[in-house]
Amino acid sequence: MSETAPAPAPVAGADRHALRAVVLAGGLTFEREVSLSSGTQVWEELVRAGVDTEIRDADSGLLPGLAAAPADAVFIALHGATGEDGALRAVLDLAGVPYVGSPAAACRLAWDKPAAKSVIRSAGVTTPDWVALPHSTFRELGAGAVLDLMVARLGLPLMVKPASGGSALGVQKVSRVEDLPAAMVSCFAYGDTVMVERFVEGVELALSVIDLGDGPEALPAVEIVPESGVFDYTSRYTPGLTEYHTPARVSEDVADRAAALAVRVHEVLGLADLSRTDAIVSPDGQVHFLEVNVSPGLTETSMFPMAIEAAGYELGEVLARLLARRAGNR
Amino acid sequence: MPRHPRLDPLADRYAARTHGMKTSEIRALFSVVSRPEVVSLAGGMPAVTALPLDVVGSMIGDLVSGMGAQTLQYGSGQGDPRLRERICDVMALEGIADASPSEVVVTVGSQQALDLVTRVFVDPGDVVLAEGPSYVGALGVFQASEARVRHVAMDDHGLIPEALEEALMACRANGDRVKFLYTVPNFHNPAGVTLSEERREAIVALAEKYDLLIIEDNPYGLLGFEHEPLRALRARNSQRVIYLGSFSKTFSPGLRVGWVLAPLAVREKLVLATEAQVLCPPSLTQYAVARYLDTQPWREQIKTFTELYRERRDACLESLAALMPAGTAWTQPEGGFYVWLKLPHGLDAKLMQPRAVNAHVAYVPGIGFFADGNGREYMRLSYCYPEPDQIREGVRRLARVIEAELDLHSTFDTVDTGTFRGVGRGGSPNIVGPANSDTYEDGR
Ligand SMILES: Nc1ncnc2c1ncn2[C@@H]1O[C@H](COP(=O)(O)OP(=O)(O)OP(=O)(O)O)[C@@H](O)[C@H]1O
Ligand SMILES: Cc1ncc(COP(=O)(O)O)c(C=O)c1O
Ligand SMILES: [Mg+2]
Numbered sequence: 001m002s003e004t005a006p007a008p009a010p011v012a013g014a015d016r017h018a019l020r021a022v023v024l025a026g027g028l029t030f031e032r033e034v035s036l037s038s039g040t041q042v043w044e045e046l047v048r049a050g051v052d053t054e055i056r057d058a059d060s061g062l063l064p065g066l067a068a069a070p071a072d073a074v075f076i077a078l079h080g081a082t083g084e085d086g087a088l089r090a091v092l093d094l095a096g097v098p099y100v101g102s103p104a105a106a107c108r109l110a111w112d113k114p115a116a117k118s119v120i121r122s123a124g125v126t127t128p129d130w131v132a133l134p135h136s137t138f139r140e141l142g143a144g145a146v147l148d149l150m151v152a153r154l155g156l157p158l159m160v161k162p163a164s165g166g167s168a169l170g171v172q173k174v175s176r177v178e179d180l181p182a183a184m185v186s187c188f189a190y191g192d193t194v195m196v197e198r199f200v201e202g203v204e205l206a207l208s209v210i211d212l213g214d215g216p217e218a219l220p221a222v223e224i225v226p227e228s229g230v231f232d233y234t235s236r237y238t239p240g241l242t243e244y245h246t247p248a249r250v251s252e253d254v255a256d257r258a259a260a261l262a263v264r265v266h267e268v269l270g271l272a273d274l275s276r277t278d279a280i281v282s283p284d285g286q287v288h289f290l291e292v293n294v295s296p297g298l299t300e301t302s303m304f305p306m307a308i309e310a311a312g313y314e315l316g317e318v319l320a321r322l323l324a325r326r327a328g329n330r
Numbered sequence: 331m332p333r334h335p336r337l338d339p340l341a342d343r344y345a346a347r348t349h350g351m352k353t354s355e356i357r358a359l360f361s362v363v364s365r366p367e368v369v370s371l372a373g374g375m376p377a378v379t380a381l382p383l384d385v386v387g388s389m390i391g392d393l394v395s396g397m398g399a400q401t402l403q404y405g406s407g408q409g410d411p412r413l414r415e416r417i418c419d420v421m422a423l424e425g426i427a428d429a430s431p432s433e434v435v436v437t438v439g440s441q442q443a444l445d446l447v448t449r450v451f452v453d454p455g456d457v458v459l460a461e462g463p464s465y466v467g468a469l470g471v472f473q474a475s476e477a478r479v480r481h482v483a484m485d486d487h488g489l490i491p492e493a494l495e496e497a498l499m500a501c502r503a504n505g506d507r508v509k510f511l512y513t514v515p516n517f518h519n520p521a522g523v524t525l526s527e528e529r530r531e532a533i534v535a536l537a538e539k540y541d542l543l544i545i546e547d548n549p550y551g552l553l554g555f556e557h558e559p560l561r562a563l564r565a566r567n568s569q570r571v572i573y574l575g576s577f578s579k580t581f582s583p584g585l586r587v588g589w590v591l592a593p594l595a596v597r598e599k600l601v602l603a604t605e606a607q608v609l610c611p612p613s614l615t616q617y618a619v620a621r622y623l624d625t626q627p628w629r630e631q632i633k634t635f636t637e638l639y640r641e642r643r644d645a646c647l648e649s650l651a652a653l654m655p656a657g658t659a660w661t662q663p664e665g666g667f668y669v670w671l672k673l674p675h676g677l678d679a680k681l682m683q684p685r686a687v688n689a690h691v692a693y694v695p696g697i698g699f700f701a702d703g704n705g706r707e708y709m710r711l712s713y714c715y716p717e718p719d720q721i722r723e724g725v726r727r728l729a730r731v732i733e734a735e736l737d738l739h740s741t742f743d744t745v746d747t748g749t750f751r752g753v754g755r756g757g758s759p760n761i762v763g764p765a766n767s768d769t770y771e772d773g774r
Contacts, residue, residue: 028368030687033361059365139741169355170684181742186681188738191688233355240341241352244333301337309333 019051021323022071024088026057029080030169030190034237038298039077041305042319046075049316051323058088066097072327074099075319076295079166084295085111098326100319102294106270110294111164114195116269120289123268125261127289129154130197132163135188147180154198160184163193166293168232173199202282204231205248206303207262208296209275210313212321216266218259219307223248239301246310250281258287265292273322276304347474359683363692369724371646371711372692374519374667376579380638385626386582386618393617405613407605408597409436409589413620417589420623421575424551425561428568429591435600436611440549440576440588442604444471447545447572447590450599451509452477457501459511461489463670463699463708463762465519465547468512472701477509479701484762486661488525489513491532498540510543510572515563517550517666520699520710521762524664527560534563537570549576549588552632554665555640569593577619579667580632585615639667645718646711649725655733660711661762667714670696670762672707674736676743679709682735691727 023046025039026032039055046053054069056062058078066074074097082088086107092099102110110116114132121127131150138146151158157175160183170190172183187194208219223245226235235242248255262277269292276296280288296304298315308315334341363370393401408414414431421429437443444467452458454476460468462481472479480501483493494511501508513533515525525533537544546563564573576588592600604611622628646669650660657674671693673679680695696708711728713721 028362028365028690030355030358030361030684032365033358036361059367135738135741139737143742167355167358169358185738185742186678189682189685189735233358234352237353240336240338240344242337243335244337245335306333 019320019324019327020072021046021051021053021075022066023053023055023075023077024058024062024083025055025077026059027078027080027083029082030165031079031167034167034297034299035077035079035083037300038079038302041298041300042075042077045316046319046323049314049320051320058082063091063095066095071097073323075323076101077298079295079297081164084166084293085164100322100326101273102271102275106272107294110269110271110292113161113163113291116292117289119268120265123264125264125268125289126286128198128200130195132193132195134193138184143181143184147184150196151177151180154196157199159197159199160187161195161197162187162190163195165190167236171232173230200280200282200288202280202288203248203250205250205258205279205281205287206307207258207277207279208304208307209262209266209271209277210308210318211273212318213325216263218262220247220310221250221255221258222246222303222306222310223250224303237299237301244303244306246306251285254281254285254287261287261289265289274304347476350473359687360692362687368687368690368692369716369720369727370692371713371716371721371724371728372694373715374712375715376583377635377638377714378582378584380634381582381631382626386622389621389625390614390618393614393621397617401614401617403613405610405616407610408601409434409611410613410616410620413616414589416620416623417575421562421573421591424548424559425565426573426591427565433591433594433597435590435592435597435604436616437588437590437604438608438611439578439583439586440547440574440590441467442608443574443588443590444468444545444547446600446603446607447574448472448475448477449603450596451543456509457506458509459494459497460701461513461518461521463520463696463705464512464701465514466698468547469699469701472512478506481700481702481704482511484518484521484523486523486762488515488518488523488529489533491529491536494533495536495540498536498542508542510545511537512545512547513563514547516548516559517553517663517668519550519666520668520694520696521670522661522663522666522668523670523762524560530560530563530566534566534570537567542570544571545574546571547574549579550666552580553636553639555636555643556664564591572596580635581619581622581628585618586612587615587619636665639665639714642713642716642718642721645721646713646725649722653725653729655729655736658732667712669711669713671709671711673709673732675707676739677732677735678706680706682731685735686728686731689727689731691724691731693728
């Protein structure tokens with residue numbers, strides 16, 4: 001579709017100025033606001049790194065826009081459906097537009113939390129027990145009986161969350177059995193499938209992975225300590241309410257196993273370029289996989305940029321290199 | 331430079347009153363509302379494009395090129411005298427015949443007037459009475475000054491005088507200092523209802539009986555669809571009523587011009603307070619409003635606005651009647667911008683919001699209009715901004731959302747294994763507000 005000649009594979013920053021990038025941000029999901037701030041930060045960092053960058057929403061103007069002014073590569077700073085579930089990437093594949101990040105099929109898998117957990121568990125990675133069900137199952141079999149089984153099997157407390165989606169929207173911790181039906185009702189407002197997961201007490205880590213061409217590399221873990229005890233939307237996006245320690249204050253052994261887990265997840269699910277795995281280290285030192293994000297948050301309060309910085313990289317440089325690689329591969 | 335572990339090196343330094351200032355997931359849910367794919371019945375934005383924009387444009391241009399020495403200069407803290415005269419003419423339309431320009435203070439929207447009045451009267455812990463539900467921007471001001479808000483029930487005819495008297499007696503018995511009653515008598519935000527003639531008399535009489543000060547907030551009074559405006563409370567009592575007005579809904583909210591009409595002694599304090607806050611209201615926009623009132627057919631323009639809003643109100647009410655599932659109830663506004671809708675028993679407008687956003691329709695959950703956590707089964711719908719067809723489409727989407735939510739509740743409400751209680755809660759039969767919301771919000 002694009003009529004520009006493929007850019008030559010960049011040698012260090014030599015062709016940086018010839019690179020034309022489009023950052024996609026916005027979208028029609030609950031995470032629009034988060035995406036706009038991720039996208040703005042990416043745009044600023046790329047411009048600072050000398051890349052000719054434009055920011056665009058993922059709406060009906062996108063494809064005509066990309067056809068009229070082709071990009072050498074696209075950076076997807078969209079969070080939530082279409083940007084993260086593989087759909088938009090499948091369309092970019094159809095259009096022959098290169099993009100940074102994981103391929104469509106891998107995204108589809110990672111987006112579906114229960115499906116990703118099955119694959120991850122089969123690969124030998126620890127993840128809390130769970131069950132994911134649509135509303136219709138409760139309607140047909142009787143909610144009381146199904147909920148009773150869940151509690152009997154998974155115990156309390158439980159995490160109730162939408163089977164897909166991010167920014168902790170719709171995620172609730174349920175400690176009392178009588179609160180479970182109401183938690184299910186409010187969670188089903190986000191989507192038709194709810195995942196109920198065993199709660200794991202411990203230290204929360206954000207495990208970022210990048211691949212600059214030499215294979216996936218785990219960046220220093222970011223330890224998350226929300227003042228309220230819950231890493232919810234407010235704790236995430238109000239500076240001051242959460243402490244972040246990078247590198248995490250865990251033993252070397254735990255740090256190594258966490259890093260290995262994140263790389264393993266990245267590989268097992270077939271992810272590319274960048275990802276962020278969320279995990280909890282229980283008091284016995286076990287690292288439990290919670291979920292992985294193919295489009296990690298890149299806002300001013302996000303963990304991926306903290307990890308980049310702690311590893312001694314510059315965010316703009318890293319993003320520019322990822323874009324240049326994709327542009328070169330078309 | 332390494333980042334502060336809390337990303338905010340000043341985190342421990344903020345005033346206690348900022349502790350509630352946090353990003354909430356409501357922001358996330360509202361983030362798509364401005365997209366054209368979404369029908370927003372949420373915002374209360376006036377239809378400013380119905381103004382003769384070119385005329386207003388050249389008028390403002392002339393004010394700068396011809397009178398820049400005044401319009402671009404500081405002005406008096408109380409506001410431009412010419413504008414204050416015209417404001418008295420505007421108030422006369424609602425029966426306030428005795429107002430003098432010297433009793434008027436021009437403010438940056440009536441929002442600043444609300445803030446000034448609250449600063450001048452309220453100490454932390456004082457009680458402010460307000461309708462339940464009440465205007466969210468007023469609740470924010472009351473909260474900032476650490477007032478305790480006590481809601482007084484209202485129904486289809488506005489604030490209920492008996493409920494007001496009960497609240498006053500209860501406060502007296504408690505030894506609470508009631509500083510004032512805050513009320514929006516016309517086309518209430520968010521309830522959409524209007525205080526009836528009889529109740530106006532009754533409430534003013536109660537003010538006399540209980541030595542009550544009333545803050546009458548009236549931005550919508552001239553936007554009636556059915557009849558001439560009812561006489562303002564201020565027209566019935568000039569000593570116990572402080573009146574707030576605004577050009578935001580009759581002309582333009584972007585100009586930020588409102589006012590307060592208060593007895594002289596109060597006016598003096600308001601002027602000192604506003605000088606401390608903003609020095610003076612913006613000169614250019616005051617001149618713009620005065621010039622607009624002097625030279626443009628502003629009463630005809632208000633008719634144009636009301637015709638437009640009436641058509642939108644009709645589209646909204648007709649489609650609600652045609653599409654809403656049984657058990658839903660709503661108010662019948664005779665002017666203004668808003669319909670207040672009560673969901674079928676047990677539904678929660680805030681919890682339902684993600685489903686609505688997924689269905690591309692937006693509303694404001696009722697809980698925000700109460701200082702005490704009430705209002706969960708209510709929502710505010712604004713018909714002022716979308717075109718009638720969009721309104722109909724929005725209501726259609728909303729009806730489907732409510733139906734899906736009812737279906738969900740029918741699955742989980744009946745949970746009864748001995749282990750679980752259903753999620754349904756007791757509700758009140760009153761359309762407008764919890765019938766007896768005599769709970770306090772501790773502003774602190
Ligand atoms: N099983 C669990 N045990 C303990 N805490 C959990 C569990 N699952 C989730 N959490 C907590 O809830 C938060 C949100 O959960 P999760 O990461 O699954 O949601 P998300 O919406 O996908 O978030 P993100 O924005 O990171 O994609 C986590 O960051 C963690 O603090
Ligand atoms: C009842 C009420 N009071 C005050 C205001 C604030 O208006 P202004 O634009 O004059 O500040 C509004 C605006 O929506 C309102 O509805
Ligand atoms: Mg997560």
